[in-house]
Amino acid sequence: MGCSVCRNLEEAYEAAFCEYVEARSSAGYRMSTKLAGQKNVEMERARYELEEHRTMCVSTVRQPVLLQPALLPQREMPASLRPMAA
Numbered sequence: 001m002g003c004s005v006c007r008n009l010e011e012a013y014e015a016a017f018c019e020y021v022e023a024r025s026s027a028g029y030r031m032s033t034k035l036a037g038q039k040n041v042e043m044e045r046a047r048y049e050l051e052e053h054r055t056m057c058v059s060t061v062r063q064p065v066l067l068q069p070a071l072l073p074q075r076e077m078p079a080s081l082r083p084m085a086a
Helices: 004-025 034-056 058-062
Strands: none
């Protein structure tokens, strides 16, 4: 039922994310952050491509996207911050 392009882009994002985490946790990170920075850019590009495809993909329109954050419930404003009635 899922889109093969979505799956491929998800896999690319997950791989880029893992490479970024690995670069950040390496011993050489303290001496040079350039590699981690490059991996971060690659990861963000993969994430952007996935999000861009999902905005147009028919299969994701029918089912909810799991990577999207859930909206937080609204909280009531404390009485001390409410505007006073005139």
